[in-house]
Amino acid sequence: MGQFGSRREFLQWSGGMVALGGVGATASPLDAAEGPRDDVAMDYYEKLGVTKIINAAGTYTILTASIMPPSVQAAVAKAAKHPVRLLELQQKAGEYLARRLQCEAALVTDGAASALTLGTAACVTRATKDNQPSVVHIPTDMAGLKNEVIVQKAHRYEYDHALRNCGIKFVEVVTMDDYQKAFTEQTVMAHFFNAAEGGQISREDWIRVAHQHNVPCFNDAAADVPPISRLWEYTKMGFDLVTFSGGKGMRGPQNSGLLLGRKDLIQAATDNNNPFSNTVGRGMKVAKEQIVGMVAAIDWFLSQTDEGMEKEFERRANRIARELDGIPTLNCRIFVPPVANHVPHLLIRYDQARIKISPREVAEKLRQGNPSIELNPATGSDSASAGLPTDRNTIVVGVWMLEPGEDAIVARHLREVLTNAV
Numbered sequence: 001m002g003q004f005g006s007r008r009e010f011l012q013w014s015g016g017m018v019a020l021g022g023v024g025a026t027a028s029p030l031d032a033a034e035g036p037r038d039d040v041a042m043d044y045y046e047k048l049g050v051t052k053i054i055n056a057a058g059t060y061t062i063l064t065a066s067i068m069p070p071s072v073q074a075a076v077a078k079a080a081k082h083p084v085r086l087l088e089l090q091q092k093a094g095e096y097l098a099r100r101l102q103c104e105a106a107l108v109t110d111g112a113a114s115a116l117t118l119g120t121a122a123c124v125t126r127a128t129k130d131n132q133p134s135v136v137h138i139p140t141d142m143a144g145l146k147n148e149v150i151v152q153k154a155h156r157y158e159y160d161h162a163l164r165n166c167g168i169k170f171v172e173v174v175t176m177d178d179y180q181k182a183f184t185e186q187t188v189m190a191h192f193f194n195a196a197e198g199g200q201i202s203r204e205d206w207i208r209v210a211h212q213h214n215v216p217c218f219n220d221a222a223a224d225v226p227p228i229s230r231l232w233e234y235t236k237m238g239f240d241l242v243t244f245s246g247g248k249g250m251r252g253p254q255n256s257g258l259l260l261g262r263k264d265l266i267q268a269a270t271d272n273n274n275p276f277s278n279t280v281g282r283g284m285k286v287a288k289e290q291i292v293g294m295v296a297a298i299d300w301f302l303s304q305t306d307e308g309m310e311k312e313f314e315r316r317a318n319r320i321a322r323e324l325d326g327i328p329t330l331n332c333r334i335f336v337p338p339v340a341n342h343v344p345h346l347l348i349r350y351d352q353a354r355i356k357i358s359p360r361e362v363a364e365k366l367r368q369g370n371p372s373i374e375l376n377p378a379t380g381s382d383s384a385s386a387g388l389p390t391d392r393n394t395i396v397v398g399v400w401m402l403e404p405g406e407d408a409i410v411a412r413h414l415r416e417v418l419t420n421a422v
């Protein structure tokens with residue numbers, strides 16, 4: 001019976017399937033190598049009646065973030081054809097990514113939010129004498145576990161929940177003096193939000209002081225590539241853990257992310273991760289397709305250049321701006337947010353006394369159109385949002401997630417809606 005050893009063992013393994021195909025049946029309908037051919041692939045969006053959109057917004061989670069480049073899609077489809085050992089895939093993908101991203105160690109996570117949880121879990125469970133039991137105890141049985149995470153008040157954000165999943169408490173600081181005094185016997189980690197718009201303490205000072213107290217520092221840079229070099233900038237700067245979202249600027253699978261950093265901490269994060277069942281990370285499974293997709297996305301992203309990407313995004317923005325030329329009071333400019341989503345965006349500003357439609361109404365009209373277009377959610381926003389300087393007279397077009405040819409479609413629809421309101 002070859003690799004199964006005995007017929008009895010084979011029957012146990014295959015269970016009820018024997019009744020379907022029978023032992024020794026040749027071409028079984030369950031043969032994993034016989035996937036559907038591309039030309040017969042069903043369009044499940046159509047089948048389900050789900051509207052396909054043109055993404056003129058950006059890498060927003062609610063809009064499914066990004067489209068994987070063709071090489072990544074192909075790698076995912078190929079990975080789907082074969083089972084592997086999950087731990088071996090996790091380990092070898094991590095080693096490959098660590099080499100390419102010039103850090104000690106790496107783990108593919110179920111998005112950046114999952115990396116925040118696993119990295120925090122690593123710091124909490126590592127700080128005890130007996131690592132194994134503490135993995136089991138977070139987040140509900142925290143007695144005897146250290147659980148304080150220091151953060152700048154201006155760095156508190158909605159992703160705090162990903163850290164709180166580990167049973168931690170935040171200790172907020174504002175000044176350098178606060179920070180130096182905040183370290184106690186209970187401190188496990190110092191957290192930094194890379195794209196925070198406030199905060200007095202710099203990255204370098206944040207790291208230096210934490211390391212004086214032997215406390216690891218985590219930097220959440222989820223939405224902060226490009227530039228490509230950010231992928232190694234922060235680990236080289238001294239951050240012990242850094243996360244990036246896989247499905248945003250790198251255009252990997254939406255449910256993929258990177259946890260990069262110190263070898264001992266990545267190992268501790270791995271101990272808190274699936275496939276191990278009694279862990280905080282069990283519900284954050286990354287399937288083989290997404291692990292391979294993340295690796296392929298890194299290969300794709302590292303084959304790009306910052307200049308090449310920037311030029312292409314500017315070309316798209318200019319193409320849309322040209323189409324809107326001549327509409328009264330309207331002016332266009334290209335703006336690059338400073339940290340997160342650091343790519344050219346098109347800002348379109350006009351006088352609503354002359355063009356009688358608000359940016360929010362324009363966004364709604366484009367959403368209702370065919371094809372349905374989503375503009376950047378900062379459109380018509382009263383206050384600056386995510387580094388974008390908007391106001392109630394401004395339309396924001398995020399061009400970087402457009403697929404080839406879609407810039408022309410967005411331009412045409414914008415022109416039509418705006419000129420109809422003159």
Ligand SMILES: *Cc1c(COP(=O)(O)O)cnc(C)c1O
Nearest residue numbers: 111112113159222223245246257
């Ligand atoms: C998007 C984002 C996350 C979450 O990333 P996912 O990959 O969607 O889990 C975390 N932190 C910040 C700052 C983000 O922008």
